[in-house]
Amino acid sequence: MTADQSPRPEDHARTASRPSELKITDLRTATVGWDNWFFTIVRIDTNQGISGYGEVRDFASKTYALMLKSRLLGENPCNVDKLFRKIKQFGHHGRQAGGVCGVEMALLDLAGKAYGVPAYVLAGGKFRDRIRMYCDTPNEDTGTAMGKKLQERLDRGFTMLKMDVGVQPLIGKPGMLSWPQGMLPGDPEDKIDRMLNIHQLQHPFTHVRLTPKGIDSICQYVAEVRQTVGDEVPIAADHFGHIGIDDCIRLGQALEPYNLAWLEDMVPWQYTDKWVQLERALNTPVCTGEDIYLAENFRPLIQARGVNIIHPDLATSGGILETKKIGDLAQEHGISMALHMAGTPVSTMASVHCAAATENFIALEHHFTEMPFWSDFISIAGETKPIIERGYIRVPEGPGLGFELNEDVLREHLVEWDKGLFEPTPDWDRVPSHDRLWS
Incomplete structure (x- = not known):
């Protein structure tokens, strides 16, 4: 050479x-x-x-x-x-x-x-030489503050983003939410704890509902984001909170003017019929899948076309080869695949090889933009340097996953x-x- x-x-x-x-x-x-x-x-x-x-x-x-x-x-x-x-x-x-x-x-x-x-060879070869990353961003107090965070990510070269949007910031604010007293665990005084009891029950069983004021507040938040970063960059939304299917539809319809890339995990993945209802009611793509294990358990959701995008996490879905099968199954039904990921560079690089080998892939999540040492866990071709460059990871050509552990x-x-x-x-x-x- x-x-x-x-x-x-x-x-x-x-x-x-x-x-x-x-x-x-x-x-x-x-x-x-x-x-x-x-x-x-x-x-x-x-x-x-x-x-x-x-x-x-x-x-x-x-x-x-x-x-x-x-x-x-x-x-x-x-x-x-x-x-x-x-x-x-x-x-x-x-x-x-x-x-x-x-x-x-x-x-x-x-x-x-x-x-x-390289591992991608064992998965059938690659469709691409670099993997687009989408950058996740947790809740901020205002849409303007979120927009500034997202703009920082755009300035680093990311071409796709995700933000948290949902009921959590509304908790404790008057007139935003309603729920039957005593429905939530540990709720003798009719209070919602954003970290505990609202997450103790699956979405259909909390009976937490958004008021019109609550929906308007979320829409204003997203409008401020768009005013800051513009309308062209794809922005997905996640962490809506444990609310029922009817409120998911109400909120999803209200958010349609803001052209979001997808609405993620609005209801638990197990409820295929609710996902079908959601997908048919909205013009914004919907996606789920980060907690589903094995291709056979993705099949009902895919065959029912209950999602527009399937969203497995390689560290739950079955690893590289099984997730490649999931992507191929989705492709047969006209569904794209993004990859959820909140891990170290080890699981991230495993996801990179899977993404390289899957034709209908969109983007891989990155959760730790604010961690300066994140890239240091591995070396590629003997060099320790930023793994993500201008929003992409180059698919490594070394054997196996293509890195050395530091x-x-x-x-x-x-x-x-x-x-x-x-x-x-x-x-x-x-x-x-x-x-x-x-x-």
């Missing part, structure tokens, strides 16, 4: 690797975090001295990954589909899928390293309650259990 040539997958082939003889010898974890967030990094070791990395989803227990160790020892990590079928019974929706998905990422990392090819940076950000950096885990070597699901 000459100096002016781009790296090729074949340039990274490991001539010392014998993929057919590769065996898993260990599984260890390290949990990092900042503010109130925490993430467990999974490392799978082998008999040939190569390791693969994955990540348990944010706020999920590392136990979800460690319990899989006894089912993986001695197996060949290159048999990704075989091992996924063996362990997928131990995942579930939301963060309970974190262990299975973290292991799947690590298996693709190992298989790619063993064969000397353990010194991990050590700096270990959480107080779990200080070990890939400490031995012998207690999980053997867990007697009859796992078969049939007789």
Whole structure:
């Protein structure tokens, strides 16, 4: 390869690797975090001295990954589909899928390293060389303040944005919300706690409703955002709060003049019929999916065309190959796929490979724009530098997930309650259990 040539997958082939003889010898974890967030990094070791990395989803227990160790020892990590079928019974929706998905990422990392090819090759090849990121932005007190935050992201080169819009800022303000006294947990005095009791019940059961004044307040907020950043940049909206389908429709219709990119997770994903009702009633795209595990559980929503955009999180949906299947299934029904993500660069890069290999992909979420050290957890091609450049991540051409883990940076950000950096885990070597699901 000459100096002016781009790296090729074949340039990274490991001539010392014998993929057919590769065996898993260990599984260890390290949990990092900042503010109130925490993430467990999974490392799978082998008999040939190569390791693969994955990540348990944010706020999920590392136990979800460690319990899989006894089912993986001695197996060949290159048999990704075989091992996924063996362990997928131990995942579930939301963060309970974190262990299975973290292991799947690590298996693709190992298989790619063993064969000397990027993970996207194992997923069928790539449709794009760079991945568009959309930048998430939590609540601000006013639409003007939110608009200024979003403009900062535009100035950094992001071409797609997301903001929180919903009932949370209205809590405690007179005349904005109504609800039956005593409906919410811990509500003897007829109060809403924005962090607790309004989130204790699923949306259809809180009976929290927006008043006309409340809807006008939200619309004014979004109008101020648009006045600040203009009408052209795609802005998605999320975190509407636990309100019922009728108020979701009322609010969605009121927001239509502001040309939002999509309305996310307005009702729980389980209620396919409500999503169909929502999609038919609105002219703004709707999307959900960050808490759905496995392609088979996306199928009812996709086949009913209850969403315009499907929105899996790789650390819940089943990992790289399963999420690629979800994207392909959605494409068959004329539905695009965006990817939810609130993780370290480890799970982000796994998502990058999946996004590269999925034709109907739109954009991948980035949640930590304000964290200056976020990129430092990994190096790519021996360099530690901003992973996101002008709103995109370049798809790496190195083997596996295409990065090297910076353990010194991990050590700096270990959480107080779990200080070990890939400490031995012998207690999980053997867990007697009859796992078969049939007789």
